[in-house]
Amino acid sequence: MSSEKLKTHKIVFATxxxxxxxxxxxxxxxxxxxxxxxxxxxxxxxxxxxxxxxKPFTVxxxxxxxxTNHEKxxxxxxxxxxxxxxxxxDCVVGFNKMKGLDVYYAGDxxxxxxxxxxxxxxxxxLPRYKALxxxxxxxxxxxxxxxxxxxxxxxxxxFIKIYATEPERFNLxxxxxxxxFLDSYNRNEDDIKNIRHDxxxxxxxxxxxxxxxxxxxxxxxxxxxAVAALPTELKNRCHLxxxxxGKTSFFTRLARTHKLQHQTHFIGVCDNVVKLYYAANTLIHxxxxxxxxTVIIEAMYCGLPVLxxxxxxxxxxxxxxxxxxxxxxxxxxxHLNQMLNTMIASDEYTFWKQNGIRYCQSHxxxxxxxxxxxxxxxxxxxxxxxxx
Numbered sequence: 001m002s003s004e005k006l007k008t009h010k011i012v013f014a015t016x017x018x019x020x021x022x023x024x025x026x027x028x029x030x031x032x033x034x035x036x037x038x039x040x041x042x043x044x045x046x047x048x049x050x051x052x053x054x055k056p057f058t059v060x061x062x063x064x065x066x067x068t069n070h071e072k073x074x075x076x077x078x079x080x081x082x083x084x085x086x087x088x089x090d091c092v093v094g095f096n097k098m099k100g101l102d103v104y105y106a107g108d109x110x111x112x113x114x115x116x117x118x119x120x121x122x123x124x125x126l127p128r129y130k131a132l133x134x135x136x137x138x139x140x141x142x143x144x145x146x147x148x149x150x151x152x153x154x155x156x157x158x159f160i161k162i163y164a165t166e167p168e169r170f171n172l173x174x175x176x177x178x179x180x181f182l183d184s185y186n187r188n189e190d191d192i193k194n195i196r197h198d199x200x201x202x203x204x205x206x207x208x209x210x211x212x213x214x215x216x217x218x219x220x221x222x223x224x225x226a227v228a229a230l231p232t233e234l235k236n237r238c239h240l241x242x243x244x245x246g247k248t249s250f251f252t253r254l255a256r257t258h259k260l261q262h263q264t265h266f267i268g269v270c271d272n273v274v275k276l277y278y279a280a281n282t283l284i285h286x287x288x289x290x291x292x293x294t295v296i297i298e299a300m301y302c303g304l305p306v307l308x309x310x311x312x313x314x315x316x317x318x319x320x321x322x323x324x325x326x327x328x329x330x331x332x333x334x335h336l337n338q339m340l341n342t343m344i345a346s347d348e349y350t351f352w353k354q355n356g357i358r359y360c361q362s363h364x365x366x367x368x369x370x371x372x373x374x375x376x377x378x379x380x381x382x383x384x385x386x387x388x
Contacts, residue, residue: 009090009380010041014080016064016072016096019050021213021245021269023294024107027176027369028095031105032057034373040380045080047072070131073098091380099138102379105149105372109291109313110158111136140165147379149372151175152291152313171375175314176368177297177360185274195279199241199265206238206344209280209304211273211295212287215246219286219309221254222336226284228258229337234344239263241280243270277302282343286327286336287312297365300324300356307343309336317365323356 013032018025028044033056036042042057047064049055060083064075077098084092084100094101097108111132115123123129139146140163148165150156151173159165193203201207208227212218220242227240240263242251248266255264270276277283283299285308293312300306300317306324308315315326325343327336343349 007381008039008041009377009384010043010088011035011091011093011376011380012043012045012080012083012089013093014045014076014095014098014101016046016069016076017048017050018044018046018059019048020052023292024095024105026178027105027107027372029056030176030178030369031093031372031376034369035376038373038377040377045076045083047076068128070128070135073135074131090384091376093376094139097132097135097139099135101139101146102383103147103149103376104139106152106155107291109152109289110155110162112162113158114289137163142166147171147375149173149375151368154313154316155291171371173368173371175292175294175297175317175365176372177294177301177365179301179366182274182298182301185272185278187278191275192279195275199239199267200262201239201241202237204237206234206282207280208238208240208340208344209276209283209299210240210242210285211244211270211276211283211298212285213245213269215242215244215248215251217288218244218290219288220246220251222286222331222333223284224251224254224258224260224264225333226286226337226340227263228260229334230341230344234341238344239265240284241265241267241276243267243273243276245269274298274302277304280304281349282307282324282340284340285309285312286331288331297360301360301365303353303357305343305349305352305356307336307339317359317363321355321359323352323359 013028032042045060049059049061062079064072066072066075073096077100080092081100091102093103095105140159142164148170150170153172156170210223223240227238230238255261277299283304283306285296287309290312293314296306296308296314296318300323306318308318309327310329318324319326325339327339
């Protein structure tokens with residue numbers, strides 16, 4: 001028993017804010033619980049815990065006084081450092097970019113690469129951008145030991161090019177799709193009919209689904225414009241259903257401008273989004289920026305064809321599966337409009353549907369959580385050995 005006790009470690013997870021419906025936050029909880037299930041002590045340090053669920057382990061809600069996100073990152077890093085000096089912590093896992101991490105879960109794209117492609121050079125001199133770039137460098141600079149967990153594999157070469165990060169520090173993980181969650185919904189045709197009926201969508205109408213918070217980033221405006229551009233007969237039968245948390249005022253006005261106010265439905269956060277995948281005809285994900293795009297693979301798993309922009313990290317899986325269409329970047333609204341029209345009118349629907357299901361059955365899209373826990377625990381073991 002004593003040898004087993006020596007193998008247990010104290011692992012601290014850190015993020016500035018926890019809320020139930022963030023993809024990054026869901027990954028954090030699942031990875032932390034996986035470490036906990038293996039007998040390790042897990043704690044979370046965060047500025048805010050906004051959740052309906054009971055805390056699954058010790059949560060330290062620290063008071064971050066800063067008003068901006070980049071300043072909160074620095075404050076959180078200091079809080080973690082103070083905690084590490086007081087407690088016997090074996091591994092610190094960060095879900096924000098900040099100094100002093102043993103492991104960083106890379107949920108965001110390479111800021112430096114993104115800013116150089118989308119922002120004028122003068123932006124790099126602004127305090128916010130300077131801070132974000134400094135924090136990124138504190139994680140990816142060469143010569144430090146921070147392990148990097150990466151599910152958006154296309155970002156690896158960007159980080160290496162910008163920061164000369166050692167390639168061996170990158171741990172490429174599968175997407176981490178929660179198959180248990182997707183299988184928890186027992187598909188029922190009457191239930192699906194009721195979902196559509198409650199939204200005012202007839203059986204022969206077209207339901208185009210969007211899932212995700214941060215509506216501006218996800219491209220809800222692009223989706224509204226694409227529906228508005230459909231030929232009249234299709235447009236009159238098409239409903240855009242948006243599930244997620246976000247401010248809707250701008251988008252409801254845009255829908256009204258395009259005379260789609262009765263066909264655009266903001267339904268808020270949906271606890272069982274899986275039923276929407278089965279009720280819809282197409283998932284549209286025309287994001288301005290999307291490091292991964294879990295909803296793309298979730299939709300494929302449920303047999304829902306997908307139209308996504310090529311800048312989504314998981315668009316690579318959509319392409320490999322041939323389970324829908326990809327709007328190329330640089331983005332062109334007219335191109336997206338045409339592609340939505342093509343998808344809705346296409347006789348390849350069943351082909352895309354079957355391809356998505358088959359791809360999800362034959363590829364490892366699910367072991368991210370277990371493999372991330374393996375790496376974190378290995379890092380904790382190494383740190384413990386170095387202190388003995």
